[in-house]
Amino acid sequence: MALEPAVTDLEELKSHPEVACLVAWNAAAVEGAKFDRNELTVYVERTALRGACTALKNDGALQYDSLSDLTCVDWFPGAPRFEVVYHLFSTVTKKRVRLKVRLTGEDAAVDSLTSLWPGADFFEREVFDLFGVRFNEHPNLKRILMPDNWEGHPLRKDYPVEGYR
Amino acid sequence: MDEMTPSPVLDAADQTLIMNMGPQHPSTHGVLRLLLEIDGETIVRIMPDIGYLHTGIEKTCEAKFYQQVVPLTDRIDYLCPMTNNLTYCLAVEKLLGLEIPARAQWLRVMLNELTRINSHLVWLGTHAMDIGAMTVFLYCFREREEILRLFEAVSGQRMMTSYFRIGGIAIEPPLDFFGRVKTFIDAFPEHIDEYENLLTQNPIFVMRTKGVAHLTKEDALALTATGPTLRASGVDVDLRRDAPYSGYENFKFNVPIATEGDVYARYLVRVQELRESQKIVKQTLEGIPEGPVKADAPKVVLPDREKMKTQMEALIYHFKIVTEGFTVPEGEVYQAVESPRGEMGYYVVSDGGAKPYRVHMRAPSFANLQSLQKMCKGRLIADVVAAIGSIDIVLGDCDR
Numbered sequence: 319m320a321l322e323p324a325v326t327d328l329e330e331l332k333s334h335p336e337v338a339c340l341v342a343w344n345a346a347a348v349e350g351a352k353f354d355r356n357e358l359t360v361y362v363e364r365t366a367l368r369g370a371c372t373a374l375k376n377d378g379a380l381q382y383d384s385l386s387d388l389t390c391v392d393w394f395p396g397a398p399r400f401e402v403v404y405h406l407f408s409t410v411t412k413k414r415v416r417l418k419v420r421l422t423g424e425d426a427a428v429d430s431l432t433s434l435w436p437g438a439d440f441f442e443r444e445v446f447d448l449f450g451v452r453f454n455e456h457p458n459l460k461r462i463l464m465p466d467n468w469e470g471h472p473l474r475k476d477y478p479v480e481g482y483r
Numbered sequence: 484m485d486e487m488t489p490s491p492v493l494d495a496a497d498q499t500l501i502m503n504m505g506p507q508h509p510s511t512h513g514v515l516r517l518l519l520e521i522d523g524e525t526i527v528r529i530m531p532d533i534g535y536l537h538t539g540i541e542k543t544c545e546a547k548f549y550q551q552v553v554p555l556t557d558r559i560d561y562l563c564p565m566t567n568n569l570t571y572c573l574a575v576e577k578l579l580g581l582e583i584p585a586r587a588q589w590l591r592v593m594l595n596e597l598t599r600i601n602s603h604l605v606w607l608g609t610h611a612m613d614i615g616a617m618t619v620f621l622y623c624f625r626e627r628e629e630i631l632r633l634f635e636a637v638s639g640q641r642m643m644t645s646y647f648r649i650g651g652i653a654i655e656p657p658l659d660f661f662g663r664v665k666t667f668i669d670a671f672p673e674h675i676d677e678y679e680n681l682l683t684q685n686p687i688f689v690m691r692t693k694g695v696a697h698l699t700k701e702d703a704l705a706l707t708a709t710g711p712t713l714r715a716s717g718v719d720v721d722l723r724r725d726a727p728y729s730g731y732e733n734f735k736f737n738v739p740i741a742t743e744g745d746v747y748a749r750y751l752v753r754v755q756e757l758r759e760s761q762k763i764v765k766q767t768l769e770g771i772p773e774g775p776v777k778a779d780a781p782k783v784v785l786p787d788r789e790k791m792k793t794q795m796e797a798l799i800y801h802f803k804i805v806t807e808g809f810t811v812p813e814g815e816v817y818q819a820v821e822s823p824r825g826e827m828g829y830y831v832v833s834d835g836g837a838k839p840y841r842v843h844m845r846a847p848s849f850a851n852l853q854s855l856q857k858m859c860k861g862r863l864i865a866d867v868v869a870a871i872g873s874i875d876i877v878l879g880d881c882d883r
Contacts, residue, residue, distance in 0.1 A: 437707030
Protein backbone atom coordinates (compact mmCIF):
# COMPACT_ATOMS: atom_id res chain seq x y z
CA MET A 319 0.00 0.00 0.00
CA ALA A 320 2.02 2.91 -1.26
CA LEU A 321 0.98 6.38 -0.27
CA GLU A 322 -0.87 8.35 -2.90
CA PRO A 323 -0.10 12.05 -3.13
CA ALA A 324 -2.55 14.35 -1.40
CA VAL A 325 -5.15 16.12 -3.54
CA THR A 326 -5.44 19.79 -2.67
CA ASP A 327 -7.19 21.21 -5.73
CA LEU A 328 -10.53 22.61 -4.61
CA GLU A 329 -12.17 22.18 -8.02
CA GLU A 330 -11.20 18.53 -8.15
CA LEU A 331 -12.37 17.97 -4.59
CA LYS A 332 -15.85 19.25 -5.34
CA SER A 333 -16.66 15.66 -6.25
CA HIS A 334 -16.83 15.10 -2.49
CA PRO A 335 -20.34 16.01 -1.34
CA GLU A 336 -18.96 17.62 1.84
CA VAL A 337 -16.87 20.11 -0.14
CA ALA A 338 -19.69 20.70 -2.61
CA CYS A 339 -22.11 21.32 0.25
CA LEU A 340 -19.84 23.86 1.94
CA VAL A 341 -18.97 25.66 -1.30
CA ALA A 342 -22.66 25.85 -2.21
CA TRP A 343 -23.39 27.18 1.27
CA ASN A 344 -20.74 29.90 1.26
CA ALA A 345 -17.87 29.70 -1.21
CA ALA A 346 -16.00 32.55 0.48
CA ALA A 347 -15.83 30.62 3.75
CA VAL A 348 -13.97 27.66 2.26
CA GLU A 349 -10.26 28.43 2.31
CA GLY A 350 -9.14 25.15 0.88
CA ALA A 351 -9.43 21.41 1.11
CA LYS A 352 -7.23 18.35 1.17
CA PHE A 353 -7.81 14.68 0.49
CA ASP A 354 -4.99 12.64 1.93
CA ARG A 355 -4.76 9.03 3.12
CA ASN A 356 -8.46 8.59 2.47
CA GLU A 357 -9.39 11.43 4.81
CA LEU A 358 -11.02 14.67 3.77
CA THR A 359 -10.01 17.96 5.37
CA VAL A 360 -11.74 21.27 4.71
CA TYR A 361 -10.21 24.55 5.82
CA VAL A 362 -12.88 26.95 6.96
CA GLU A 363 -12.68 30.67 7.55
CA ARG A 364 -12.82 31.19 11.29
CA THR A 365 -15.95 33.33 11.54
CA ALA A 366 -17.80 30.82 9.37
CA LEU A 367 -17.07 27.75 11.47
CA ARG A 368 -20.37 27.45 13.27
CA GLY A 369 -22.26 28.09 10.05
CA ALA A 370 -20.25 25.42 8.24
CA CYS A 371 -20.97 22.87 10.96
CA THR A 372 -24.66 23.76 10.88
CA ALA A 373 -24.70 23.36 7.10
CA LEU A 374 -23.09 19.91 7.33
CA LYS A 375 -25.35 18.89 10.20
CA ASN A 376 -28.57 19.95 8.51
CA ASP A 377 -27.74 18.78 4.99
CA GLY A 378 -30.32 16.14 4.08
CA ALA A 379 -27.85 13.75 2.46
CA LEU A 380 -24.76 14.22 4.62
CA GLN A 381 -26.29 14.44 8.11
CA TYR A 382 -23.13 15.00 10.12
CA ASP A 383 -25.02 14.66 13.36
CA SER A 384 -22.23 14.03 15.84
CA LEU A 385 -19.05 15.77 16.86
CA SER A 386 -16.47 13.07 17.13
CA ASP A 387 -13.46 15.00 18.29
CA LEU A 388 -12.21 18.52 18.75
CA THR A 389 -8.58 19.40 19.28
CA CYS A 390 -5.85 21.80 18.33
CA VAL A 391 -2.36 21.77 16.83
CA ASP A 392 0.25 24.41 17.61
CA TRP A 393 2.54 25.21 14.65
CA PHE A 394 4.76 27.62 16.60
CA PRO A 395 6.90 29.37 15.35
CA GLY A 396 5.02 29.01 12.07
CA ALA A 397 2.13 31.24 11.13
CA PRO A 398 -0.80 31.15 11.48
CA ARG A 399 0.03 29.57 14.78
CA PHE A 400 -2.96 27.42 15.74
CA GLU A 401 -5.10 24.98 13.84
CA VAL A 402 -8.27 23.97 15.63
CA VAL A 403 -9.34 20.60 14.30
CA TYR A 404 -12.91 19.30 14.26
CA HIS A 405 -13.83 15.73 13.37
CA LEU A 406 -17.46 15.30 12.46
CA PHE A 407 -19.09 11.91 12.14
CA SER A 408 -22.42 10.95 10.70
CA THR A 409 -24.22 8.15 12.52
CA VAL A 410 -26.43 7.78 9.44
CA THR A 411 -23.94 7.57 6.56
CA LYS A 412 -21.04 6.55 8.87
CA LYS A 413 -18.72 8.99 7.13
CA ARG A 414 -16.19 11.36 8.60
CA VAL A 415 -14.98 14.81 7.69
CA ARG A 416 -12.34 17.00 9.24
CA LEU A 417 -12.78 20.76 9.49
CA LYS A 418 -9.91 23.04 10.32
CA VAL A 419 -9.76 26.62 11.41
CA ARG A 420 -6.49 28.54 11.34
CA LEU A 421 -5.90 31.06 14.10
CA THR A 422 -3.11 33.53 14.69
CA GLY A 423 -1.24 33.48 17.97
CA GLU A 424 -2.26 36.98 19.11
CA ASP A 425 -5.99 36.59 18.71
CA ALA A 426 -6.65 32.89 19.10
CA ALA A 427 -10.42 32.70 19.40
CA VAL A 428 -13.13 30.88 17.51
CA ASP A 429 -16.88 30.46 17.94
CA SER A 430 -17.95 27.76 20.36
CA LEU A 431 -19.92 24.79 19.06
CA THR A 432 -21.74 24.21 22.34
CA SER A 433 -24.95 25.59 20.85
CA LEU A 434 -24.85 22.90 18.16
CA TRP A 435 -23.48 20.07 20.25
CA PRO A 436 -23.55 20.65 24.01
CA GLY A 437 -20.96 17.87 24.17
CA ALA A 438 -18.38 20.23 22.67
CA ASP A 439 -18.18 21.71 26.17
CA PHE A 440 -15.43 19.51 27.62
CA PHE A 441 -13.44 19.39 24.38
CA GLU A 442 -13.36 23.16 24.08
CA ARG A 443 -12.41 23.54 27.71
CA GLU A 444 -9.57 21.10 27.15
CA VAL A 445 -8.27 23.07 24.16
CA PHE A 446 -8.58 26.29 26.14
CA ASP A 447 -6.76 24.71 29.07
CA LEU A 448 -3.88 23.19 27.13
CA PHE A 449 -3.50 25.66 24.25
CA GLY A 450 -5.03 28.90 25.44
CA VAL A 451 -7.38 29.12 22.47
CA ARG A 452 -10.58 30.92 23.45
CA PHE A 453 -14.06 29.89 22.38
CA ASN A 454 -16.56 32.71 22.00
CA GLU A 455 -19.90 32.21 23.74
CA HIS A 456 -18.76 29.12 25.60
CA PRO A 457 -20.89 28.96 28.78
CA ASN A 458 -18.16 27.85 31.15
CA LEU A 459 -14.71 28.39 29.66
CA LYS A 460 -12.29 27.45 32.40
CA ARG A 461 -9.50 24.95 32.91
CA ILE A 462 -10.52 21.31 33.00
CA LEU A 463 -7.42 19.13 33.32
CA MET A 464 -4.84 21.46 34.86
CA PRO A 465 -5.37 23.09 38.27
CA ASP A 466 -7.31 26.37 38.13
CA ASN A 467 -4.31 28.43 39.23
CA TRP A 468 -1.91 26.94 36.69
CA GLU A 469 0.17 29.34 34.63
CA GLY A 470 0.68 28.75 30.94
CA HIS A 471 -0.78 26.30 28.48
CA PRO A 472 1.18 23.04 28.49
CA LEU A 473 0.55 21.76 24.96
CA ARG A 474 1.91 24.88 23.32
CA LYS A 475 5.16 24.18 21.55
CA ASP A 476 7.01 26.90 23.46
CA TYR A 477 6.17 25.17 26.73
CA PRO A 478 9.02 22.80 27.76
CA VAL A 479 8.41 19.07 28.02
CA GLU A 480 10.48 18.75 31.16
CA GLY A 481 11.90 20.97 33.85
CA TYR A 482 10.54 24.12 35.36
CA ARG A 483 9.44 27.04 33.33
CA MET B 484 -28.65 24.29 27.08
CA ASP B 485 -28.58 25.63 30.64
CA GLU B 486 -29.52 22.36 32.13
CA MET B 487 -26.95 20.47 30.09
CA THR B 488 -24.00 22.65 30.96
CA PRO B 489 -23.38 23.53 34.56
CA SER B 490 -22.92 27.22 35.11
CA PRO B 491 -19.62 28.32 36.58
CA VAL B 492 -20.95 29.97 39.71
CA LEU B 493 -22.77 28.05 42.37
CA ASP B 494 -25.51 30.40 43.44
CA ALA B 495 -27.23 28.01 45.78
CA ALA B 496 -30.79 29.09 46.42
CA ASP B 497 -32.23 28.80 49.93
CA GLN B 498 -33.40 25.27 49.45
CA THR B 499 -30.32 23.71 47.94
CA LEU B 500 -27.09 22.44 49.38
CA ILE B 501 -23.73 21.88 47.72
CA MET B 502 -22.24 18.52 48.48
CA ASN B 503 -18.86 17.16 47.56
CA MET B 504 -18.54 13.59 46.30
CA GLY B 505 -15.12 12.16 45.70
CA PRO B 506 -12.39 12.23 44.52
CA GLN B 507 -11.69 9.44 47.00
CA HIS B 508 -15.05 7.74 46.84
CA PRO B 509 -15.23 4.02 46.10
CA SER B 510 -18.12 4.31 43.67
CA THR B 511 -16.56 7.00 41.48
CA HIS B 512 -14.31 4.40 39.83
CA GLY B 513 -11.08 6.22 40.39
CA VAL B 514 -10.59 9.86 41.15
CA LEU B 515 -13.69 11.54 39.84
CA ARG B 516 -14.88 14.45 41.95
CA LEU B 517 -18.47 15.53 41.66
CA LEU B 518 -19.99 18.67 43.06
CA LEU B 519 -23.63 17.96 43.67
CA GLU B 520 -26.19 20.64 44.18
CA ILE B 521 -28.99 18.93 46.03
CA ASP B 522 -32.46 19.83 47.16
CA GLY B 523 -33.15 17.41 49.96
CA GLU B 524 -31.99 14.22 48.34
CA THR B 525 -32.81 15.29 44.79
CA ILE B 526 -30.08 16.30 42.37
CA VAL B 527 -30.43 19.80 40.97
CA ARG B 528 -27.07 19.97 39.27
CA ILE B 529 -23.87 17.97 38.91
CA MET B 530 -20.50 19.46 38.15
CA PRO B 531 -17.82 16.87 37.38
CA ASP B 532 -14.33 17.93 38.35
CA ILE B 533 -11.67 15.92 36.55
CA GLY B 534 -7.95 16.16 35.99
CA TYR B 535 -6.65 14.38 39.09
CA LEU B 536 -4.93 11.79 36.92
CA HIS B 537 -3.71 14.18 34.24
CA THR B 538 -0.12 13.23 33.46
CA GLY B 539 0.38 15.11 30.20
CA ILE B 540 0.70 12.02 28.05
CA GLU B 541 -0.08 13.99 24.87
CA LYS B 542 2.81 16.33 25.64
CA THR B 543 5.16 13.45 26.49
CA CYS B 544 4.36 11.78 23.15
CA GLU B 545 5.80 14.76 21.31
CA ALA B 546 9.19 14.11 22.87
CA LYS B 547 9.38 10.38 22.03
CA PHE B 548 10.09 8.40 18.89
CA TYR B 549 7.03 6.89 17.25
CA GLN B 550 7.76 3.41 18.59
CA GLN B 551 8.40 4.74 22.11
CA VAL B 552 4.86 6.06 22.33
CA VAL B 553 3.32 2.57 22.37
CA PRO B 554 4.01 1.92 26.09
CA LEU B 555 2.51 5.32 26.92
CA THR B 556 -0.76 4.39 25.26
CA ASP B 557 -1.23 1.45 27.66
CA ARG B 558 -1.35 3.78 30.56
CA ILE B 559 -4.24 5.87 29.30
CA ASP B 560 -7.04 3.41 29.69
CA TYR B 561 -5.67 0.77 31.98
CA LEU B 562 -8.65 -1.53 31.44
CA CYS B 563 -8.16 -1.80 27.68
CA PRO B 564 -4.43 -1.40 26.98
CA MET B 565 -4.62 -3.50 23.81
CA THR B 566 -7.28 -1.25 22.32
CA ASN B 567 -5.13 1.81 22.91
CA ASN B 568 -2.07 0.06 21.46
CA LEU B 569 -4.12 -0.92 18.43
CA THR B 570 -5.53 2.53 17.78
CA TYR B 571 -2.13 4.18 17.96
CA CYS B 572 -0.47 1.52 15.80
CA LEU B 573 -3.24 1.73 13.20
CA ALA B 574 -2.91 5.50 13.07
CA VAL B 575 0.86 5.41 12.53
CA GLU B 576 0.55 2.56 10.04
CA LYS B 577 -1.96 4.66 8.11
CA LEU B 578 0.49 7.55 8.13
CA LEU B 579 3.24 5.26 6.85
CA GLY B 580 1.02 3.45 4.37
CA LEU B 581 2.06 0.15 5.88
CA GLU B 582 0.29 -3.14 5.14
CA ILE B 583 -0.04 -5.55 8.05
CA PRO B 584 0.08 -9.35 7.55
CA ALA B 585 -3.24 -11.16 7.98
CA ARG B 586 -2.08 -13.24 10.93
CA ALA B 587 -1.13 -10.12 12.89
CA GLN B 588 -4.52 -8.57 12.10
CA TRP B 589 -6.39 -11.63 13.33
CA LEU B 590 -4.31 -11.81 16.48
CA ARG B 591 -5.03 -8.14 17.08
CA VAL B 592 -8.75 -8.76 16.72
CA MET B 593 -8.61 -11.76 19.05
CA LEU B 594 -6.74 -9.88 21.74
CA ASN B 595 -8.94 -6.84 21.33
CA GLU B 596 -12.07 -8.83 21.93
CA LEU B 597 -10.46 -10.50 24.95
CA THR B 598 -9.67 -6.98 26.14
CA ARG B 599 -13.30 -6.01 25.65
CA ILE B 600 -14.40 -9.01 27.71
CA ASN B 601 -11.83 -8.11 30.36
CA SER B 602 -12.99 -4.51 30.51
CA HIS B 603 -16.68 -5.40 30.56
CA LEU B 604 -16.07 -7.90 33.35
CA VAL B 605 -14.46 -5.24 35.52
CA TRP B 606 -17.33 -2.92 34.69
CA LEU B 607 -19.96 -5.54 35.48
CA GLY B 608 -18.37 -6.55 38.76
CA THR B 609 -17.86 -3.04 40.06
CA HIS B 610 -21.16 -1.73 38.73
CA ALA B 611 -23.09 -4.52 40.40
CA MET B 612 -21.13 -4.00 43.60
CA ASP B 613 -21.98 -0.28 43.60
CA ILE B 614 -25.62 -1.22 43.43
CA GLY B 615 -25.26 -3.76 46.21
CA ALA B 616 -24.74 -7.12 44.50
CA MET B 617 -21.44 -8.25 46.02
CA THR B 618 -21.25 -11.75 44.59
CA VAL B 619 -21.07 -10.82 40.91
CA PHE B 620 -17.78 -9.06 41.50
CA LEU B 621 -16.14 -12.29 42.63
CA TYR B 622 -17.47 -14.24 39.65
CA CYS B 623 -16.33 -11.58 37.19
CA PHE B 624 -12.87 -11.32 38.62
CA ARG B 625 -12.48 -15.07 38.46
CA GLU B 626 -12.79 -14.94 34.65
CA ARG B 627 -10.85 -11.72 34.38
CA GLU B 628 -7.93 -13.37 36.14
CA GLU B 629 -7.80 -15.96 33.37
CA ILE B 630 -7.74 -13.24 30.70
CA LEU B 631 -4.93 -11.45 32.50
CA ARG B 632 -2.99 -14.72 32.54
CA LEU B 633 -3.50 -14.97 28.79
CA PHE B 634 -2.15 -11.44 28.38
CA GLU B 635 0.80 -12.36 30.54
CA ALA B 636 1.44 -15.37 28.34
CA VAL B 637 1.69 -13.30 25.16
CA SER B 638 3.29 -10.12 26.43
CA GLY B 639 4.85 -10.88 29.80
CA GLN B 640 2.62 -8.29 31.43
CA ARG B 641 -0.81 -8.60 32.95
CA MET B 642 -2.02 -5.07 32.41
CA MET B 643 0.45 -2.79 30.63
CA THR B 644 0.91 -5.12 27.71
CA SER B 645 2.46 -3.01 24.90
CA TYR B 646 2.13 -6.12 22.77
CA PHE B 647 1.17 -4.47 19.51
CA ARG B 648 3.94 -2.76 17.61
CA ILE B 649 3.92 -0.44 14.66
CA GLY B 650 3.96 -2.89 11.78
CA GLY B 651 2.44 -5.87 13.53
CA ILE B 652 2.88 -7.67 16.81
CA ALA B 653 5.91 -8.00 19.07
CA ILE B 654 6.37 -11.78 18.87
CA GLU B 655 4.45 -14.89 17.94
CA PRO B 656 2.31 -16.05 20.91
CA PRO B 657 3.61 -19.08 22.87
CA LEU B 658 2.74 -22.58 21.68
CA ASP B 659 -0.09 -23.44 24.06
CA PHE B 660 -1.71 -19.99 23.79
CA PHE B 661 -4.49 -20.80 21.32
CA GLY B 662 -5.43 -23.90 23.32
CA ARG B 663 -5.75 -21.84 26.47
CA VAL B 664 -7.85 -19.21 24.72
CA LYS B 665 -10.08 -21.97 23.37
CA THR B 666 -10.58 -23.53 26.79
CA PHE B 667 -11.46 -20.17 28.24
CA ILE B 668 -13.75 -19.04 25.45
CA ASP B 669 -15.63 -22.35 25.22
CA ALA B 670 -16.51 -22.16 28.88
CA PHE B 671 -17.32 -18.47 28.82
CA PRO B 672 -20.99 -18.49 27.68
CA GLU B 673 -21.86 -20.48 30.80
CA HIS B 674 -20.18 -17.86 32.91
CA ILE B 675 -22.21 -15.11 31.25
CA ASP B 676 -25.32 -17.13 32.11
CA GLU B 677 -24.12 -17.16 35.71
CA TYR B 678 -23.84 -13.38 35.82
CA GLU B 679 -27.20 -12.99 34.16
CA ASN B 680 -28.78 -15.42 36.63
CA LEU B 681 -27.58 -13.19 39.42
CA LEU B 682 -28.67 -9.89 37.91
CA THR B 683 -30.99 -9.80 34.91
CA GLN B 684 -34.11 -10.93 36.79
CA ASN B 685 -32.95 -9.87 40.22
CA PRO B 686 -35.74 -7.62 41.57
CA ILE B 687 -33.40 -5.43 43.61
CA PHE B 688 -31.05 -4.89 40.68
CA VAL B 689 -33.93 -4.22 38.31
CA MET B 690 -35.48 -1.69 40.71
CA ARG B 691 -32.18 0.12 41.10
CA THR B 692 -31.56 0.31 37.34
CA LYS B 693 -34.77 0.25 35.30
CA GLY B 694 -35.92 3.73 34.33
CA VAL B 695 -32.94 5.24 36.17
CA ALA B 696 -30.58 7.79 34.59
CA HIS B 697 -32.51 8.04 31.38
CA LEU B 698 -30.80 9.45 28.29
CA THR B 699 -32.70 10.05 25.08
CA LYS B 700 -31.29 9.40 21.63
CA GLU B 701 -31.12 13.12 20.81
CA ASP B 702 -29.37 14.00 24.07
CA ALA B 703 -26.89 11.17 23.69
CA LEU B 704 -25.89 12.41 20.24
CA ALA B 705 -25.79 16.05 21.29
CA LEU B 706 -23.61 15.21 24.28
CA THR B 707 -21.15 13.25 22.09
CA ALA B 708 -21.76 9.99 23.92
CA THR B 709 -20.43 6.90 22.13
CA GLY B 710 -20.23 3.17 22.57
CA PRO B 711 -22.67 1.22 24.74
CA THR B 712 -23.97 4.45 26.28
CA LEU B 713 -25.08 5.61 22.83
CA ARG B 714 -26.29 2.21 21.66
CA ALA B 715 -28.45 1.77 24.75
CA SER B 716 -30.23 4.96 23.69
CA GLY B 717 -31.10 3.47 20.35
CA VAL B 718 -28.39 4.73 17.99
CA ASP B 719 -27.06 1.93 15.83
CA VAL B 720 -23.36 2.74 15.56
CA ASP B 721 -20.49 0.34 16.01
CA LEU B 722 -17.21 1.25 14.37
CA ARG B 723 -16.16 -2.39 14.11
CA ARG B 724 -19.00 -2.88 11.65
CA ASP B 725 -19.39 0.63 10.20
CA ALA B 726 -15.75 1.52 9.63
CA PRO B 727 -13.95 -1.82 9.80
CA TYR B 728 -10.30 -1.76 10.81
CA SER B 729 -7.76 -4.50 11.36
CA GLY B 730 -9.83 -7.02 9.39
CA TYR B 731 -13.08 -6.79 11.38
CA GLU B 732 -14.98 -7.16 8.09
CA ASN B 733 -14.05 -10.87 8.16
CA PHE B 734 -16.10 -11.63 11.25
CA LYS B 735 -19.79 -12.09 11.81
CA PHE B 736 -21.29 -10.49 14.87
CA ASN B 737 -24.38 -8.58 15.92
CA VAL B 738 -24.44 -5.10 17.34
CA PRO B 739 -26.68 -5.12 20.41
CA ILE B 740 -29.01 -2.15 20.61
CA ALA B 741 -31.52 -1.06 23.21
CA THR B 742 -33.94 1.82 23.02
CA GLU B 743 -34.80 2.48 26.67
CA GLY B 744 -31.68 4.52 27.40
CA ASP B 745 -31.61 3.74 31.11
CA VAL B 746 -29.04 2.01 33.32
CA TYR B 747 -30.70 -1.34 32.76
CA ALA B 748 -30.54 -0.94 28.98
CA ARG B 749 -26.84 -0.14 29.18
CA TYR B 750 -26.39 -3.23 31.32
CA LEU B 751 -28.21 -5.40 28.76
CA VAL B 752 -26.20 -3.97 25.85
CA ARG B 753 -22.88 -4.66 27.54
CA VAL B 754 -23.84 -8.18 28.57
CA GLN B 755 -24.90 -8.89 24.98
CA GLU B 756 -21.56 -7.48 23.85
CA LEU B 757 -19.81 -10.04 26.05
CA ARG B 758 -21.59 -12.78 24.09
CA GLU B 759 -20.73 -11.18 20.74
CA SER B 760 -17.08 -10.79 21.71
CA GLN B 761 -17.01 -14.44 22.67
CA LYS B 762 -18.28 -15.28 19.17
CA ILE B 763 -15.63 -13.14 17.51
CA VAL B 764 -12.80 -14.72 19.52
CA LYS B 765 -14.15 -18.12 18.55
CA GLN B 766 -14.10 -17.16 14.86
CA THR B 767 -10.53 -15.89 15.10
CA LEU B 768 -9.46 -19.19 16.65
CA GLU B 769 -11.09 -21.21 13.91
CA GLY B 770 -9.68 -19.36 10.95
CA ILE B 771 -6.43 -17.75 11.98
CA PRO B 772 -4.12 -17.65 8.94
CA GLU B 773 -0.52 -18.79 9.01
CA GLY B 774 2.32 -16.43 8.19
CA PRO B 775 4.46 -13.71 9.68
CA VAL B 776 3.21 -11.43 12.48
CA LYS B 777 5.26 -8.43 11.38
CA ALA B 778 5.16 -6.37 8.21
CA ASP B 779 8.04 -6.63 5.79
CA ALA B 780 9.35 -3.12 6.42
CA PRO B 781 12.90 -3.32 7.74
CA LYS B 782 13.17 0.42 8.30
CA VAL B 783 10.19 0.43 10.65
CA VAL B 784 9.92 -3.00 12.23
CA LEU B 785 12.68 -4.28 14.50
CA PRO B 786 14.39 -7.38 13.03
CA ASP B 787 14.33 -10.82 14.67
CA ARG B 788 17.03 -11.42 17.24
CA GLU B 789 18.22 -14.41 15.26
CA LYS B 790 18.77 -12.35 12.10
CA MET B 791 20.65 -9.73 14.06
CA LYS B 792 23.27 -12.29 14.94
CA THR B 793 23.81 -13.43 11.37
CA GLN B 794 22.97 -10.53 9.07
CA MET B 795 24.76 -7.23 8.87
CA GLU B 796 21.74 -5.28 7.55
CA ALA B 797 19.47 -6.49 10.32
CA LEU B 798 21.94 -5.25 12.92
CA ILE B 799 22.25 -1.88 11.17
CA TYR B 800 18.49 -1.42 10.94
CA HIS B 801 18.08 -2.39 14.56
CA PHE B 802 20.67 0.15 15.59
CA LYS B 803 19.10 2.87 13.43
CA ILE B 804 15.54 2.28 14.67
CA VAL B 805 16.56 2.19 18.32
CA THR B 806 18.85 5.22 18.22
CA GLU B 807 17.24 7.48 15.61
CA GLY B 808 13.72 6.12 15.23
CA PHE B 809 12.13 6.06 11.80
CA THR B 810 10.75 8.99 9.88
CA VAL B 811 7.09 9.20 8.95
CA PRO B 812 5.90 11.10 5.86
CA GLU B 813 4.25 14.41 6.54
CA GLY B 814 0.51 14.29 7.10
CA GLU B 815 -2.22 13.68 9.61
CA VAL B 816 -4.67 10.89 10.32
CA TYR B 817 -7.56 10.30 12.64
CA GLN B 818 -8.05 6.65 13.49
CA ALA B 819 -11.06 5.64 15.54
CA VAL B 820 -11.80 2.22 16.94
CA GLU B 821 -14.63 0.84 19.01
CA SER B 822 -13.15 0.52 22.47
CA PRO B 823 -15.20 -1.10 25.27
CA ARG B 824 -16.26 2.39 26.33
CA GLY B 825 -16.96 3.94 22.95
CA GLU B 826 -15.08 5.70 20.22
CA MET B 827 -11.38 5.69 20.96
CA GLY B 828 -9.71 8.00 18.49
CA TYR B 829 -6.09 8.90 17.87
CA TYR B 830 -5.27 12.00 15.89
CA VAL B 831 -1.61 11.83 14.90
CA VAL B 832 0.16 14.63 13.04
CA SER B 833 3.55 14.11 11.47
CA ASP B 834 5.90 16.84 10.30
CA GLY B 835 8.13 14.34 8.55
CA GLY B 836 10.39 13.68 11.52
CA ALA B 837 11.02 10.69 13.78
CA LYS B 838 8.84 12.03 16.59
CA PRO B 839 5.12 12.68 16.29
CA TYR B 840 4.37 16.38 16.00
CA ARG B 841 1.11 15.97 17.84
CA VAL B 842 -0.76 13.00 19.27
CA HIS B 843 -4.27 13.60 20.48
CA MET B 844 -6.38 10.93 22.12
CA ARG B 845 -10.11 11.22 21.80
CA ALA B 846 -11.01 9.49 25.04
CA PRO B 847 -14.46 7.91 25.25
CA SER B 848 -14.71 8.34 29.04
CA PHE B 849 -14.00 12.05 28.72
CA ALA B 850 -16.82 12.56 26.23
CA ASN B 851 -19.29 10.19 27.90
CA LEU B 852 -18.90 11.87 31.28
CA GLN B 853 -20.77 14.87 29.93
CA SER B 854 -23.99 12.85 29.86
CA LEU B 855 -23.95 12.48 33.65
CA GLN B 856 -25.63 15.82 34.34
CA LYS B 857 -28.49 15.02 31.98
CA MET B 858 -28.90 11.51 33.41
CA CYS B 859 -29.05 12.50 37.05
CA LYS B 860 -31.01 15.72 37.08
CA GLY B 861 -34.06 15.39 39.29
CA ARG B 862 -33.09 11.99 40.61
CA LEU B 863 -31.77 10.79 43.96
CA ILE B 864 -28.15 10.76 45.09
CA ALA B 865 -28.18 6.96 45.14
CA ASP B 866 -28.96 7.03 41.40
CA VAL B 867 -25.78 9.01 40.72
CA VAL B 868 -23.81 5.95 41.78
CA ALA B 869 -25.79 3.77 39.38
CA ALA B 870 -25.35 6.34 36.59
CA ILE B 871 -21.57 6.63 37.00
CA GLY B 872 -21.29 2.87 36.87
CA SER B 873 -23.48 2.67 33.80
CA ILE B 874 -21.32 4.98 31.66
CA ASP B 875 -18.33 2.81 32.56
CA ILE B 876 -15.89 5.56 33.26
CA VAL B 877 -12.12 5.09 33.51
CA LEU B 878 -10.46 8.16 34.91
CA GLY B 879 -7.07 7.41 33.42
CA ASP B 880 -8.76 7.58 30.04
CA CYS B 881 -10.60 10.73 31.03
CA ASP B 882 -7.60 12.72 32.25
CA ARG B 883 -4.74 11.29 30.19
